[in-house]
Amino acid sequence: MKKNRVPVREQKPEERVRNFKEVSYGYNLEEALLEADRCIQCRNPRCVGACPVAINIPKFILELRNGDIKGARDTIGEASNLPAVCGRVCPQEEQCEGSCIVGIKGEPVNIGKLERFVADWAMENRYRNTEKLPGNGRKVAVVGSGPAGLTCAGDLAKLGYDVTIFEALHEPGGVLVYGIPEFRLPKESVVREEISLLKDLGVKIETNVIVGRTVTIDSLIEEEDFEGIFIGSGAGLPMFMGIKGENANGVMSANEYLTRANLMKAFRSDYDTPISHGRKVAVVGAGNVAMDAARTAVRLGAESRIIYRRSEKEIPARAEEVHHAIEEGVIMNLLTNPVEILVDEKGFVKGMICVKMELGEPDESGRRRPVEIAGSEFVIDCDSVIMSLGTSPNPLIASTTKGIDTNRRGCIIINEENGETTLPGVFAGGDAVTGSATVILAMSAGKKAASGIHAYLEEKHS
Amino acid sequence: MYKITRKRELVENIFLMDIEARRVAKSALPGQFVIIKVDEWGERVPLTICDYDREEGTVTIVFQTLGASTKKLAALSEGDEIRDFVGPLGNPSEVVTDEKEHLLKKKIVFVAGGVGTAPVYPQVKMLKEKGIDVDVIIGTRSEKTLIMEEEFRKVAKNLYVCTDDGSYGFHGLVTDKLKELMEVDKKEYDLCIAIGPMIMMKFVSQLTKSYGLETIVSLNPIMVDGTGMCGACRVTVGDEVKFACVDGPEFNAHLINFDEAMRRQSMYKTAEGKKNIIMEQKSVHEHSDLCDLGEILHEEK
Numbered sequence: 001m002k003k004n005r006v007p008v009r010e011q012k013p014e015e016r017v018r019n020f021k022e023v024s025y026g027y028n029l030e031e032a033l034l035e036a037d038r039c040i041q042c043r044n045p046r047c048v049g050a051c052p053v054a055i056n057i058p059k060f061i062l063e064l065r066n067g068d069i070k071g072a073r074d075t076i077g078e079a080s081n082l083p084a085v086c087g088r089v090c091p092q093e094e095q096c097e098g099s100c101i102v103g104i105k106g107e108p109v110n111i112g113k114l115e116r117f118v119a120d121w122a123m124e125n126r127y128r129n130t131e132k133l134p135g136n137g138r139k140v141a142v143v144g145s146g147p148a149g150l151t152c153a154g155d156l157a158k159l160g161y162d163v164t165i166f167e168a169l170h171e172p173g174g175v176l177v178y179g180i181p182e183f184r185l186p187k188e189s190v191v192r193e194e195i196s197l198l199k200d201l202g203v204k205i206e207t208n209v210i211v212g213r214t215v216t217i218d219s220l221i222e223e224e225d226f227e228g229i230f231i232g233s234g235a236g237l238p239m240f241m242g243i244k245g246e247n248a249n250g251v252m253s254a255n256e257y258l259t260r261a262n263l264m265k266a267f268r269s270d271y272d273t274p275i276s277h278g279r280k281v282a283v284v285g286a287g288n289v290a291m292d293a294a295r296t297a298v299r300l301g302a303e304s305r306i307i308y309r310r311s312e313k314e315i316p317a318r319a320e321e322v323h324h325a326i327e328e329g330v331i332m333n334l335l336t337n338p339v340e341i342l343v344d345e346k347g348f349v350k351g352m353i354c355v356k357m358e359l360g361e362p363d364e365s366g367r368r369r370p371v372e373i374a375g376s377e378f379v380i381d382c383d384s385v386i387m388s389l390g391t392s393p394n395p396l397i398a399s400t401t402k403g404i405d406t407n408r409r410g411c412i413i414i415n416e417e418n419g420e421t422t423l424p425g426v427f428a429g430g431d432a433v434t435g436s437a438t439v440i441l442a443m444s445a446g447k448k449a450a451s452g453i454h455a456y457l458e459e460k461h462s
Numbered sequence: 463m464y465k466i467t468r469k470r471e472l473v474e475n476i477f478l479m480d481i482e483a484r485r486v487a488k489s490a491l492p493g494q495f496v497i498i499k500v501d502e503w504g505e506r507v508p509l510t511i512c513d514y515d516r517e518e519g520t521v522t523i524v525f526q527t528l529g530a531s532t533k534k535l536a537a538l539s540e541g542d543e544i545r546d547f548v549g550p551l552g553n554p555s556e557v558v559t560d561e562k563e564h565l566l567k568k569k570i571v572f573v574a575g576g577v578g579t580a581p582v583y584p585q586v587k588m589l590k591e592k593g594i595d596v597d598v599i600i601g602t603r604s605e606k607t608l609i610m611e612e613e614f615r616k617v618a619k620n621l622y623v624c625t626d627d628g629s630y631g632f633h634g635l636v637t638d639k640l641k642e643l644m645e646v647d648k649k650e651y652d653l654c655i656a657i658g659p660m661i662m663m664k665f666v667s668q669l670t671k672s673y674g675l676e677t678i679v680s681l682n683p684i685m686v687d688g689t690g691m692c693g694a695c696r697v698t699v700g701d702e703v704k705f706a707c708v709d710g711p712e713f714n715a716h717l718i719n720f721d722e723a724m725r726r727q728s729m730y731k732t733a734e735g736k737k738n739i740i741m742e743q744k745s746v747h748e749h750s751d752l753c754d755l756g757e758i759l760h761e762e763k
Contacts, residue, residue: 168548168687168689169689170545170548178687207546209548210548210551210689213489213549213551214485214548214549215485215489236691237690237691238691238692238693240696240703242703246703247696247697247722247726249725249726249728249729252694253692255691255693256686256692256693259686259687259691260686264505264506264686265503271503271505272531272534273505273506273686274505276729346725347722347725347726391691394690394691394708396689396690396708
């Protein structure tokens, strides 16, 4: 057996910094078959248990190896409604691949890229499986069309429910369309296509509907006869630091920057939305969102840097993303924290005062707490600052619906077993419940809630 | 898609449109706004709701052609469709949600400027329906740019029209008129609501602050999503940073940092200019479909 995985072809850094095309080309058939061959088909596969939606990984890899790509796609589809997305954005090193036996003495099987290959192959070859149970006439509303909502909707549609998704923005996909950049996740060829598979299953999507304003949870139940509701409205409320100068022109949240770039396609001249094209961009934070913003800034022609108060070891972004960012020329200012944004006479950013940090004792999260080094102030030269400090749930739905309880961080409280909120018949999952987390965790919450809603409505009608 | 069922050019460059959007018409209240996106390539543009017809399922917007997006919208005709129309956004105006008994005790004056005149109308109309009389001051450049006078005559107790050039009504600014009403006519107002250009709201606010007259303004900062997820519309109110799209758009005028708000509003002035240049160049030379802006910036270096 080969110790090393079949390498994945990528766009070269010097080319890709000048375009928004996908960095990774993925496997072709020949490469996929070679890599599939590395799977040892464990009898008790640990990879399956480490996948949040428990895809039968050895089975789909075996089907792929036998040339039955349709069968492989069906196997993945039993567990996941968004494989082309997940194959690209899951942190596999912490999940399926992190548990792969082959990884102990060599490199783990490249499960993510194999999943992506199978999903892409099916899309390119127009293979669609629309198998589902006969309609039961029961209406379920899904609030939000991000990974949690799409997953919940897909699972319920397969069970025969009449599902409508309500989305506040003009395009479905949630963070998949406004947050994750084109160079990691192509919008038209992957996200739109994958969502269209749900439409084939009969899921209806109504965009431009803000639950809490355009309609309410109550009006959906009372006036539109929805018997079950899933809230997957995410955590879209950006945090700011509260430091001096933060409202200067040129300071924005990563959500704003990425929404302009990804959803509004501001980087293309045939789209009308403008985007700040700073020459020197400083991104505060080091999560995946921060890497996405810093790499977007590089592609818009800026000198781009990450400002992070802890050290390399604590960086929350995926290792692959950090590696890509550095390859693309993103400067890393670690153990550095902003204290004030400097503003010119016209109100635009002209720099940022930062302090150096050192790591002290571990805090509640187990990470060593960064402490300011006295007298270490210095100025970073920049004309744009992007705050990527995390997000919290939007309070709109909870505040306009009586009976849905939230915790003090604004997260919706649910029964962990089935996803039900404190309001009967109303379920929730994803970032709206946990605060900002990952795509795959949102999907697994959507799955759990779908079976919770199914059980609830079966019980109600028995 | 959302159909334009009526289009009128009220005066030069100011248009009124009724848009068919059943869900929005059903839940809209005065003081709230919508976001429109004309076509696939369009930007998301916030516009205040000027009226609505729940039975017809239409929402009325009034807009002035200022930039590329409003020009695009103005170029459409009755029967055409716009791609996206979302709302109602923001909080309804306090005067429409407040208790009637409470409002009856107050003497209210509305100050409207330019295209901001339109969103004042449904508020005054709704108050009139509740039996509450209010004064309205409208400011405009000249007689030729005055809108909705007829409508206001029917619902306002007293209507004062001010023109910058003196071609109609009072010769002067809305602040001059308000000052005159309070000092010469000895009017005692308890509440002032001002909607119009940021600079007008700033000066109204300065004036009423000196009289200790409670004042509410409806802010119109740059917005992207309008649902609270980006903070593009953030403003400083008192000691706090607020998002106008979800915490507003109405705020206590005396607490707003107007200079900051005006500065932020002009943030993309140069970008909009750049966009226009790129758009003009686009027709001249061939372009790749990706990263045009980036490449132009690279070239500039």
